[in-house]
Each structure stands twice: as structure tokens, then as C-alpha cells.
Amino acid sequence: MTETSAPRLLGPAEVRELAARLDLRPTKQRGQNFVIDANTVRRIVRESGVVDGEVVVEVGPGLGSLTLALLEVGATVTAIEVDPLLAAELPSTIAAFAPAQADRFQVVLADAMTVDVVPGPAPQALVANLPYNVSVPVLLHLMALLPSLEHGLVMVQAEVADRLAAPPGSKTYGVPSAKAAWFADVRRAGAIGRNVFWPAPNVDSGLVAWTHHAPPTDEVTREQVFAVIDASFAQRRKALRGALRNLAGGSGPAEAALLAAGIDPLTRGEALGIDEFVALTIALQEHAVVPGSADE
Known part of the structure; x- marks a missing residue:
């Protein structure tokens, strides 16, 4: 990809401008905290291991900050967005900030908790800033729904990240840890500060990376x-x-x-x-x- 054709990423001014134009008021109910720092979304993509040519499913793209960073490395992105206002605006944002990559992007208006079909080519990676109040069920649902997934990285509340990556015997090990281990090898991949979000959340955030493995048995379901x-x-x-x-x-x-x-x-x-x-x-x-x- 040439430098001139690379997407422009969203910064604080662009995020606030988009939000003002949409009269958008982020809601806690949907866990809407938008990343406003280009270096952070680039870091997320780098830690995810997504490379040129991979098909990625993204959950909760919001205003498109992470989406643009995924397109920047040459990925094809299917974004699942539950908010009709945001889902309707995303194609225009991609067309404005990444016109050369617009044909590698589609948005699906759906709830990632219940979606049963993800259109387009089978995704190889899942990368997302997950709504913190539903992060574990969404992650487990998509791991089960999309057996083509080979790897991924999600940003979740720091305590949830600890639980997902916890080994047996540790204080934070529990249901999320054990169930995630059915699908993948899971590890902590770093921390994210509160100041890279708008509005800033009142909890710390963490990155969780995972690599798919075959189910551990076929004797029981x-x-x-x-x-x-x-x-x-x-x-x-x-x-x-x-x-x-x-x-x-x-x-x-x-x-x-x-x-x-x-x-x-x-x-x-x-x-x-x-x-x-x-x-x-x-x-x-x-x-x-x-x-x-x-x-x-």
C-alpha cells in the first residue's frame, strides 16, 4: 500500500466532530467509549497479528477508529454494529478517510450477542474494543459461531482481561477462563490507559490476545x-x-x-x-x- 493511499486515522478532533455532527451522546448501556488516539489503535492492530490480506471481524466499531487502523494494514473488515446511527454513518466515514480501502469494508447492523450469520468471506481474525458489560458472552458466542477464526485480540475491562487469561489455580481463574480455554490459548497482551478514550471510562482496560486450537475432545459436546x-x-x-x-x-x-x-x-x-x-x-x-x- 502506498503512503498516499493509506487511510487517515481518527484523532480527538475528528472523533468529536463526527459525534457533534451525529448529535451522538455515548451511552453507558452500550459501553460506548471511543478510542481517540491513533497510536493506540495501531498498537492494537500490531498486537493482534493481523496482516495484509486477512479477513477480520470487528465488534462495536463505533465511529471507525479501529476499523481504519485495520484497513491500514491491508485487512478486509466486516464490522458488527448494534447502534443504527453508527452503522449508517460508518460507510461514509470509511469513504472519506480511506477511499482506496472502501471496497474491503462492510458493516452489519446486528447485536453481536445474538448474530447468527456473518456475511462475506470467512474471517480469520477477531479484533475489537468490546463493550465491557457484555465482553465475555460476546467473545464466547463469536468463537463458537465462527470456527474459521484463527486468532484475535480484544480490549476489555482490565479485571475481565485478567479473568480470561488466568491459569487454573489462580485467584482470578473462573468460568470465563475455563470456557475461553476450550477454544483458544489466551494471554494478556498489555494495558490501555483511560485517557485514550472519549468519554474516559471509570475503569482500566486491558488487551487479551488468543490463538485458536482444536476442541479438546469429540467424546462430549x-x-x-x-x-x-x-x-x-x-x-x-x-x-x-x-x-x-x-x-x-x-x-x-x-x-x-x-x-x-x-x-x-x-x-x-x-x-x-x-x-x-x-x-x-x-x-x-x-x-x-x-x-x-x-x-x-
């Missing part, structure tokens, strides 16, 4: 494993023998399944990695009936 994960953490301080009692149909079947999986019945859920949850789910199939669960 993801829904069955997730049901066991949910039950294991529903009463976090309880030993698994008690935590799984309702799911297994009693403490006896729960203990038998745990022993069959090679897990001490007095172990807590926070000690198990995804492979142990898989082994436990398989054992529970032999000792109890394990229903499926919805992604959370």
Missing part, C-alpha cells in the same frame, strides 16, 4: 462441558463433590465420577483446567446425566 464448568463454579468455595451434586443426581454419583476422572472429590473447580473438565464430563456421562448449557 461443548455444551456438556460448559454445564460442568458452570456447576463447578456456581458455589466457588464448595468442593466439587458438593458443587456437582445437583448436576450428577447426588453426592455419590458426583464422587464416583470425580474419582473415575482422577480428581480428588474435595478439589475445587478453580483447580481444574479445560482438560480436567473434559475428563470429568466424560466420567459424569457414565455416572449421571449431564444436560447441555447455554454459553455464558
Whole structure:
């Protein structure tokens, strides 16, 4: 891409000008905090590993700051935006700031929590500044919906980033950590200051990078494993023998399944990695009936 054809990125003046023209008032309900720093969006794209020619799905593009940075490196971008006002404006912004890349961009008006089809070529990467109040369910939903995804990077609330990347046994390890591990190897990829947003959020932000891997089993379903994960953490301080009692149909079947999986019945859920949850789910199939669960 030649320098003259490269997109212009949005800075504080451009973001505020766009917002004023749209009479836009960012809402906490939709987690609307727009990045106003070009160096930050370039850093996000760099950390994501997206390269020229890749197809990227972006969630919550807002006014287009990150979208333009993705187009700058040669990516094709499908942006999912729930706000009709922002979704309608995005094509004009791309045409104005990145006219040479406009044919590599499309916007989909949809809720990323419930979208069931992402049109266009299968995306290889997910890069997004996720709305903080729904970041985990959105990420898990898209990981399940789009098996073509090979890698990605999301910006989320710092505490959520810690939970997503936490290893078994740590204080922050929980349901998000275990479920994300079904799909990918997850790692923390840095922190983002509050002053790069408008309006500035009242929480710190963190980057989470991930690399897809094959499902850890085909003997039981993801829904069955997730049901066991949910039950294991529903009463976090309880030993698994008690935590799984309702799911297994009693403490006896729960203990038998745990022993069959090679897990001490007095172990807590926070000690198990995804492979142990898989082994436990398989054992529970032999000792109890394990229903499926919805992604959370």
C-alpha cells in the first residue's frame, strides 16, 4: 500500500466532530467509549497479528477508529454494529478517510450477542474494543459461531482481561477462563490507559490476545462441558463433590465420577483446567446425566 493511499486515522478532533455532527451522546448501556488516539489503535492492530490480506471481524466499531487502523494494514473488515446511527454513518466515514480501502469494508447492523450469520468471506481474525458489560458472552458466542477464526485480540475491562487469561489455580481463574480455554490459548497482551478514550471510562482496560486450537475432545459436546464448568463454579468455595451434586443426581454419583476422572472429590473447580473438565464430563456421562448449557 502506498503512503498516499493509506487511510487517515481518527484523532480527538475528528472523533468529536463526527459525534457533534451525529448529535451522538455515548451511552453507558452500550459501553460506548471511543478510542481517540491513533497510536493506540495501531498498537492494537500490531498486537493482534493481523496482516495484509486477512479477513477480520470487528465488534462495536463505533465511529471507525479501529476499523481504519485495520484497513491500514491491508485487512478486509466486516464490522458488527448494534447502534443504527453508527452503522449508517460508518460507510461514509470509511469513504472519506480511506477511499482506496472502501471496497474491503462492510458493516452489519446486528447485536453481536445474538448474530447468527456473518456475511462475506470467512474471517480469520477477531479484533475489537468490546463493550465491557457484555465482553465475555460476546467473545464466547463469536468463537463458537465462527470456527474459521484463527486468532484475535480484544480490549476489555482490565479485571475481565485478567479473568480470561488466568491459569487454573489462580485467584482470578473462573468460568470465563475455563470456557475461553476450550477454544483458544489466551494471554494478556498489555494495558490501555483511560485517557485514550472519549468519554474516559471509570475503569482500566486491558488487551487479551488468543490463538485458536482444536476442541479438546469429540467424546462430549461443548455444551456438556460448559454445564460442568458452570456447576463447578456456581458455589466457588464448595468442593466439587458438593458443587456437582445437583448436576450428577447426588453426592455419590458426583464422587464416583470425580474419582473415575482422577480428581480428588474435595478439589475445587478453580483447580481444574479445560482438560480436567473434559475428563470429568466424560466420567459424569457414565455416572449421571449431564444436560447441555447455554454459553455464558
